[in-house]
Amino acid sequence: MRNLLAILLLLATFTCKASDVSPIPERHRQINVLSYDFTIDLNDVNDEIRGTAKILLQLAEATDSIRFDLKSVNNGKGMTILGLKAGGKPVPFLHRNDLITLSSAGGKKNDTTLIEITYKGVPGDGLIISKNKYGHRCFFADNWPNRARNWIPCNDHPSDKATVSFQVNAPADYSVIANGELVSDEKDSSGRRITRWQEKNEIPTKVMVIGVADFAVGDAGRVDDIPVSSWVYPEERDNGFYDYGQAALILPWFIGKLGPYPFTKLANVQSKTIFGGMENAGCIFYHEQSVDGKRTSENLLVHEIAHQWFGNSVTERDWAHLWLSEGFATYLTDAWVEMQHGQQAARTLLAKQRAEVIDFHQQQPGRPVIDSMETNYLKLLNANSYQKGGWVLHMLRLKIGEKAFWEGIADYYQRYRGKNAGTGDLQKVMENHAGIALGDFFDQWLRQPDFPNLEVRWKSTPGGLSITVHQLQNTLMKFPLRIAISGAGGTTHVNIPIDSRKVDEEFRLPYIPTSVTIDPDTELLGVWKTTPVK
Ligand SMILES: [Zn+2]
Structure with a gap:
């Protein structure tokens, strides 16, 4: 689902450590x-x-x-x-x-x-x-x-x-x-x-x-023989049919990316849900202010439609793995934005989501994404489950490449369709497609709370640049750091593998560097401070 601000206000400080293997309660x-x-x-x-x-x-x-x-x-x-x-x-x-x-x-x-x-x-x-808002029971x-x-x-x-x-x-x-x-x-x-x-x-x-x-019911068409319909308050019939009818335009992209739609219909329903949207199987409920005749709820529809595959068909086996629902719905929305509105729009959205993760981490440090300590599940509707979960998929896609990532996600759906899955199940499927072990990656991003907090110092040298990257966060992490080095002669992009507490690198350049931009393409979940050294 998509959470409303009211839900976020319920959040309180909480520190924990997580385990993948907490047992499902006996009863x-x-x-x-x-x-x-x-x-x-x-x-x-x-x-x-x-x-x-x-x-x-x-x-x-x-x-x-x-x-x-x-x-x-x-x-x-x-x-x-x-x-x-x-x-x-x-x-x-x-x-x-x-x-x-x-x-x-x-x-x-x-x-x-x-x-x-x-x-x-x-x-x-x-x-x-x-x-409802028109006074009808x-x-x-x-x-x-x-x-x-x-x-x-x-x-x-x-x-x-x-x-x-x-x-x-x-x-x-x-x-x-x-x-x-x-x-x-x-x-x-x-x-x-x-x-x-x-x-x-x-x-x-x-x-x-x-x-x-009392609903006005509209037929929004068929996608792969799946009927798509709109159920809206009669007072907002035309606007509602137009807005929710967009579901029929969104659905083919998901089917192409992920595989067959899991259910026999897709109804989009104006409702009194306490959430922004609620992904009920084949029968999505949206909050009653979601209709305006301008399709401003596009990303909300995309998010809830994504849940039909991840959350409803492939269901997390326990609440601690909620990111397998919400992180997927968040990142598939980012991927939709990239396809529909271009790479820059997707990067803008990812940068906003990254800021939300950092803000959440400052308010409630010490909480990993896989959060088996939290028992008030409404409190799991947080930036860890949504935005950080989405960012983990983003970084996984960059790490293993387009082909392995999308084939892996489609395979994960195919294998666990109609069933339950845990984070370890996803990891195994993605390892099969990537051809590499991903244990360190999954551990550092999902099973411990830190993300990179970097101090970057750089200096112009005769013929190039020297740069030092310090990891300041508690847990040492491994990741590629992409930087853009600019000067009168142009801009050069380089990757620095970060795998120790302190990394020193030298780059030869045909111009004198005047600025360094960390993560120019929005590829790393982290924070950094960049200091030029004289
Ligand atoms: Zn959701």
Whole structure:
């Protein structure tokens, strides 16, 4: 997703060290949900929902008990369970502290069980029931990161992906959008609208959604037989269709770069998401101010469309690897800007993102990109996951070259499509394509918090230039430093391999150097101070 400023203001100082291998919590790990089938009843009298969840699961390991996430009632908000069956029979359960525990529904590894839960309540979050900016009542799911449990019982962790169906029973004048394909849309005998959508690809709970509102629905065309549609507030019909219709122009570039689109449709939905945009699978929700008829949300669309491949189809196996979603969406947006608006526009964007990483690092030093210490996942919506993650991909592309980079990214998608992946999985795929070991590269940029902080001193010499580069940051790093040396005779670009605390270099030049520019092409994530020495 794209974060709003309000989210950034929640950030607090935090220091940690990360590990790739922090285990997934036991209760999330024990079960593998295969499919969710939800029926959700909505009404206009109050904000209470009634739900039925049919959850088909397989035990990933032997266990006595099975646990699901579902918010308990607290201050009038939350869910009350009306009935619960396992394998068609009522079973004892405990619903306390936002957790449903079925203490006798377990079994041995690979056993499958169908759990059926009926429940009701007023969602405190996760399903936003409110009025849109025109005062019309609407219902928008907004599950990221672990807010699905506010309105649907589930194994609320990105490692447990499943197919999902939503049947929404709503008053007749609402339209209903959800993940997947439309199965049926009809009126029942009392005139209520019964709409059923089914997503046959396994997706994480964070991107399972329904949107229920008065929508104007526009067909934006087909791309490789994928229908692209716009769902906007009727008051902004024309502007909304124009702005969101751009998705059909963006999609072919991604398919060409990454491989087949992962889902069966792409709906672009004006919504009440708390985020700037939320990449819900095949059903992107944008904030309600995102329409202006001028396509100023282009980069927002690009970012959320990129997530369909990375985040939704290839899903990080744990929150610590969130950069595999957000860093990818950030850098694929940079790459789109480069293709669409030119290299200078992309460099300007990268320079801005670099400044944001440096600013974040000054406010919250000591945090690596792979951040297994943070448990408030909203705080992972930070410049490490987004901008630094994007910069790591940028530097990887420069390091291994265009061919290896793009073929590697497409291969990574192909291998982990519909599954989970960790940073180590990406590293292995990219090593295959690069033909070199990338452990040092991944370690220094993702698994420790520092980036280069350089002191550069240079001096004109008879016939050239001498230069000294000091690394001042705690962790010694290895990287190429590109510099531009200018004088009356022109400008020369040279690369200096930096691999020790202090590097001295001499360059012979046919002119007297008068200035040195560090990183003229925006290729290094770092800071530096350049001093000419007399
Ligand atoms: Zn994102």
